[in-house]
Amino acid sequence: MAKHGGNIQEIAEIHQLDPQKLIDFSANINPLGIPAGVKKVLQAGIEQLVHYPDLRYRDLKAAIAEFHGIRPEQVYASNGAAEAIFMLGKTLPVNRLLLLAPTFVEYEEAFSQQATEFCYFNLEKYDFQWNVADLIQSAKRQKVTGICLCNPNNPTGQLLRQDELLQLLAFCQDNEIKLIVDEAFVDFSEEDQSLVGALNDYSQLFIFRSLTKMFAIPGLRLGYLLTSNQEILAEMEQQTVPWHINTFADLAGQQALKEQEFIKESQQYIKQERAFLVEHLAKFAPAIKCYPSETNYLFFRYTKEDCLQERLLTKNILIRNCDSFKGLSQRYYRIAVKSRPENEALLAALEEIL
Numbered sequence: 001m002a003k004h005g006g007n008i009q010e011i012a013e014i015h016q017l018d019p020q021k022l023i024d025f026s027a028n029i030n031p032l033g034i035p036a037g038v039k040k041v042l043q044a045g046i047e048q049l050v051h052y053p054d055l056r057y058r059d060l061k062a063a064i065a066e067f068h069g070i071r072p073e074q075v076y077a078s079n080g081a082a083e084a085i086f087m088l089g090k091t092l093p094v095n096r097l098l099l100l101a102p103t104f105v106e107y108e109e110a111f112s113q114q115a116t117e118f119c120y121f122n123l124e125k126y127d128f129q130w131n132v133a134d135l136i137q138s139a140k141r142q143k144v145t146g147i148c149l150c151n152p153n154n155p156t157g158q159l160l161r162q163d164e165l166l167q168l169l170a171f172c173q174d175n176e177i178k179l180i181v182d183e184a185f186v187d188f189s190e191e192d193q194s195l196v197g198a199l200n201d202y203s204q205l206f207i208f209r210s211l212t213k214m215f216a217i218p219g220l221r222l223g224y225l226l227t228s229n230q231e232i233l234a235e236m237e238q239q240t241v242p243w244h245i246n247t248f249a250d251l252a253g254q255q256a257l258k259e260q261e262f263i264k265e266s267q268q269y270i271k272q273e274r275a276f277l278v279e280h281l282a283k284f285a286p287a288i289k290c291y292p293s294e295t296n297y298l299f300f301r302y303t304k305e306d307c308l309q310e311r312l313l314t315k316n317i318l319i320r321n322c323d324s325f326k327g328l329s330q331r332y333y334r335i336a337v338k339s340r341p342e343n344e345a346l347l348a349a350l351e352e353i354l
C-alpha cells in the first residue's frame, strides 16, 4: 500500500496508465508551480556545479534565519524536511512519544531508530474536530515524554492556532515533555500560526519546515529543523553526510525565502480554490463528507463501497487513498487543492462516477 502521495510512476505502472496524462491530486504541491525568481536562480546556478556546496551552508542558514527572525545557529538545513525528521529521530531520545493518528507516517519510522514507544491520539474519535485540551488530556493519561504534532495535520488539514499551541508549549515545559512540531504546510494558511516565535523559550522545542510544498520543488529536496537546543543540533550535524544538500537546492532556498509576494499570492489562490472545491464537493453528500481544512489539501470520508481511487484512475485522476494511515476505521481520501481547470476536471469526474 502506498505510504505517500505523489507516487505517479508506480501507480501508472500498476494500472497501465500514461503518467504524463495523470492529474496528480495525491501530492500536496503548490499549483502555482516554481516561482519565476527561483527558476532563474536555478538556471544561472548551473555554472556553480563545478564547485562543492558550502559544507556549512552558511548563506542558506543565514537566509532561513533572516526569514524567521532567529539566529543561524538555530537552523539545521536538510535534504527535504524528511532528512531532518530522520536525523532528529536518530538523535533525540524520547521514551514515550505521542503521535496523532492519522498523521504523516515518517515520524514513527524516524523514531523507530531508537527504543521509542509510541502512543496515539485518535482523531477519528472526535470526528477530527478536537482541541488542544483533548490532546493534553491524552498526553497526561498516557504519561508521554514527547509529543509530535503535525500542524496543520497531514492528512486531515486541521490547524491548531497559536494560542492553543502556546497552551501546549506551557504544558510541555511544566512537565518536561519534548515538543516536536512539523510545520511543513503551515505557510499555506494566511495567518501566521507558526510556533517559531517560541523557539528561545524552550530548548526541547523542535520545528520542521519544508520548502518543497510552497515552492513546488519536491524534486529538488530542501527543508530544515529549527531549535535552540545546541546539543542536539551539534549531534545532528556531526552525524550528517557531508554535502547533503546540493548546490541547486542551496541556491533555490536562498531565493525562495525572498519570495514574499509569491507566498501571499499562493495563500490567496489556495484559499479561493479550497473554498471552490468545498462548495462543489458538498453536492456529493452523503457519499462524500469533507472535513474543514486550513491548508492546501482536503480530507474526506467516502461512504460508498467501491474504491474511489481506482474509479478516478479510469479518468486519469490520482487521489490519495488514506487506508495506509493509522487510526482510520472508515474509508477516507485526501485531495490536493490544485488549479481551477484541474479542480474542475476532478469535480467533473466525480459527477460522472457518483
Ligand SMILES: Cc1ncc(COP(=O)(O)O)c(C=O)c1O
Pocket: 079, 080, 081, 082, 083, 104, 150, 154, 182, 184, 185, 209, 210, 211, 212, 213, 218, 221, 222, 223
Ligand atoms: C507533513 C509532512 N512533513 C514533511 C514532509 C516531507 O517533506 P520534504 O519534501 O520537505 O521532505 C511531508 C511530505 O509529504 C509531509 O507531508
